[in-house]
Amino acid sequence: MATGAIPNRPVDNRIAPPSALRRHGSQLGIIGVGLAMWLAFVVAAPAVFTNLDIYRAFAQTTPQFGIIALALTFVVITGEIDLSFPSIMALGTAAFCLTTAYGGAPWWIGIVCALATGAACGLLNGLLVAKLNIPSLVITIGTSFLYRGLELVLMNGTGVPLTADKYPAMHALLRASVFGVPVQTLWMIAILIVFWILLNRTRFGAHVFLVGDNPTSARLMGVNAVSVKARAFVLVGVTAVFSGLLTSIYGYYFWPTTGDGFLLNTIASVFLGGTSVFGGTGSVVGTFVASYIIGAINAGIVSAGINAFYTQLAFGLVIVISVVLQTLIERRIRRQSLTGR
Amino acid sequence: MTQSAGAVDPPVIELRDVSKTFGEVRSLSGVNFAVNRGEIVGLLGDNGAGKSTLVKIVMGFYRPDSGGEIHFHGRRIDDWSVARARSLGIETVYQERALSEKQPIWRNMFMGREPRTRWGLIDVKRMRSESARLMSEHMGFTSAAVHPDNVVTTMSGGEKQGVAITRALYFDAELVILDEPTMGLSLSETKKTLDFVSGIKKAGKSAIFIDHNIFHVYPVVDRLYVLDRGKVAGVYAKSEITMDELIDRLYRVARSGSMD
Numbered sequence: 001m002a003t004g005a006i007p008n009r010p011v012d013n014r015i016a017p018p019s020a021l022r023r024h025g026s027q028l029g030i031i032g033v034g035l036a037m038w039l040a041f042v043v044a045a046p047a048v049f050t051n052l053d054i055y056r057a058f059a060q061t062t063p064q065f066g067i068i069a070l071a072l073t074f075v076v077i078t079g080e081i082d083l084s085f086p087s088i089m090a091l092g093t094a095a096f097c098l099t100t101a102y103g104g105a106p107w108w109i110g111i112v113c114a115l116a117t118g119a120a121c122g123l124l125n126g127l128l129v130a131k132l133n134i135p136s137l138v139i140t141i142g143t144s145f146l147y148r149g150l151e152l153v154l155m156n157g158t159g160v161p162l163t164a165d166k167y168p169a170m171h172a173l174l175r176a177s178v179f180g181v182p183v184q185t186l187w188m189i190a191i192l193i194v195f196w197i198l199l200n201r202t203r204f205g206a207h208v209f210l211v212g213d214n215p216t217s218a219r220l221m222g223v224n225a226v227s228v229k230a231r232a233f234v235l236v237g238v239t240a241v242f243s244g245l246l247t248s249i250y251g252y253y254f255w256p257t258t259g260d261g262f263l264l265n266t267i268a269s270v271f272l273g274g275t276s277v278f279g280g281t282g283s284v285v286g287t288f289v290a291s292y293i294i295g296a297i298n299a300g301i302v303s304a305g306i307n308a309f310y311t312q313l314a315f316g317l318v319i320v321i322s323v324v325l326q327t328l329i330e331r332r333i334r335r336q337s338l339t340g341r
Numbered sequence: 342m343t344q345s346a347g348a349v350d351p352p353v354i355e356l357r358d359v360s361k362t363f364g365e366v367r368s369l370s371g372v373n374f375a376v377n378r379g380e381i382v383g384l385l386g387d388n389g390a391g392k393s394t395l396v397k398i399v400m401g402f403y404r405p406d407s408g409g410e411i412h413f414h415g416r417r418i419d420d421w422s423v424a425r426a427r428s429l430g431i432e433t434v435y436q437e438r439a440l441s442e443k444q445p446i447w448r449n450m451f452m453g454r455e456p457r458t459r460w461g462l463i464d465v466k467r468m469r470s471e472s473a474r475l476m477s478e479h480m481g482f483t484s485a486a487v488h489p490d491n492v493v494t495t496m497s498g499g500e501k502q503g504v505a506i507t508r509a510l511y512f513d514a515e516l517v518i519l520d521e522p523t524m525g526l527s528l529s530e531t532k533k534t535l536d537f538v539s540g541i542k543k544a545g546k547s548a549i550f551i552d553h554n555i556f557h558v559y560p561v562v563d564r565l566y567v568l569d570r571g572k573v574a575g576v577y578a579k580s581e582i583t584m585d586e587l588i589d590r591l592y593r594v595a596r597s598g599s600m601d
Contacts, residue, residue, distance in 0.1 A: 197462065200465070201462040201465065202463060205463075209441070210441050210452055213442065213443045214439075214440070214441045214442065217435075217441055217452070218452070219402070219423070220400075220402060220423065220433070220435060221427075221439070222401075222423035222424040222426075280443040281443050
């Protein structure tokens with residue numbers, strides 16, 4: 001975008017388009033953190049990190065939570081949060097098992113039922129939050145127990161084997177590799193592209209930002225905040241189920257505890273990616289990069305031969321330092337803007 | 342009721358016997374209100390007189406209590422909403438608070454009615470370039486943060502108001518509602534805003550102008566409504582009343598609750 005669009009204007013440095021650093025500061029920051037961490041790993045364990053196997057490993061596992069994080073970014077930009085997605089992962093995958101393993105339906109019907117279950121769970125979350133104005137932090141803790149409880153009752157607490165001989169199509173779709181690239185990461189890239197367009201090039205996406213930034217002004221301008229928020233929660237519900245299937249097929253088994261341990265990784269990816277907890281700003285690209293950073297810490301620490309007890313310590317350091325840096329950078333940018341640089 | 346020129350047409354917007362109650366509080370009771378084509382109507386009244394409730398009904402944000410009617414060009418409309426009002430050409434300029442501060446100017450400019458390409462995606466390129474054009478043609482702030490990518494937080498109060506006004510203007514509004522548009526503005530910015538209000542009239546469009554400052558309101562309006570405690574306390578054509586008389590009556594209304 002050239003300044004030439006506004007001709008014959010006295011020079012005012014604020015007229016200059018905001019620099020790339022200002023517009024994409026937090027995203028560039030997170031990419032920097034990612035690169036620094038990668039270099040540290042390469043130096044610490046060159047044998048491991050110059051071998052493709054390690055990259056294959058986290059290209060398979062990161063999308064399991066990263067895909068949900070991409071959708072959760074929408075919810076967080078609207079100023080809400082969803083804590084129930086681990087339970088939705090399990091309930092949706094249970095729906096798949098019930099229709100296919102127990103009901104004898106073909107795999108694709110199972111997928112449709114599973115995704116529909118996720119959409120329904122997300123819709124219920126969204127309507128409770130947006131229509132009744134219940135704080136999402138509170139109500140999604142409630143629905144989290146609800147969905148988990150429902151799943152445990154339906155499955156009677158038992159798991160279901162999802163082996164490749166019974167579900168060849170599912171394994172081809174969710175567990176294979178294409179030219180050596182794990183299909184999980186290809187899915188995540190595809191979803192990133194779709195969600196980037198959804199967030200940045202559709203009215204829905206535009207309204208996600210408006211609702212999260214200033215709900216009153218959005219309503220005054222005729223934006224339907226209830227529908228925008230409900231749709232964001234539906235996105236999380238559907239991706240949670242997709243990820244539940246991805247995770248279960250990867251492990252050849254549906255565990256009734258599916259989703260346990262996903263909560264913090266996923267939420268951390270969203271915030272680490274530069275999406276503001278206050279709503280109104282955020283980026284799916286940031287979330288994408290942050291997911292892989294978090295995925296890499298896990299795989300990296302173990303393969304570098306460091307005691308796995310250090311994993312959480314490393315998570316903590318990376319997240320705390322990155323978020324502090326983002327806040328400082330943003331504050332600095334704001335001050336520069338106010339003083340005209 | 343005094344009518345201005347062109348009164349043969351039905352009013353652009355007319356409220357008949359409109360009341361609004363919030364719980365126990367009656368904000369408006371039995372208000373009749375009309376804006377004719379090409380007319381600038383001023384709305385005066387103390388805090389809590391019901392000015393802002395009245396305009397929020399006009400722009401579709403609140404629904405009137407049952408019994409009240411809203412007529413647009415003489416046609417009664419029951420499913421009145423913000424989206425409906427905007428689609429009929431009613432635009433509102435709020436105090437600067439109705440902008441999304443963390444968003445770039447171009448997002449604010451097209452808030453709630455983003456233009457789309459034929460693929461159904463929003464036309465970001467057009468939003469950016471149109472915003473740049475509007476900022477330079479209509480706002481003319483020489484020291485403005487006019488780049489459409491700038492976020493609103495970085496702008497001054499007057500520049501923000503400029504965005505809000507330009508936004509209303511762009512969509513070819515038939516009726517523009519200005520809710521205290523001069524609040525917090527510098528002298529030159531205030532003058533620009535008032536010039537803009539006069540420009541609405543010249544373009545044959547209508548406006549409702551709400552302001553505390555009678556010195557801003559009186560010069561630009563054709564007709565004045567004085568509200569007090571939820572009721573219309575008086576309606577004046579500007580030709581009927583001088584500014585001094587009006588000030589005198591406003592004092593009396595404030596003290597006794599009636600004009601007489």
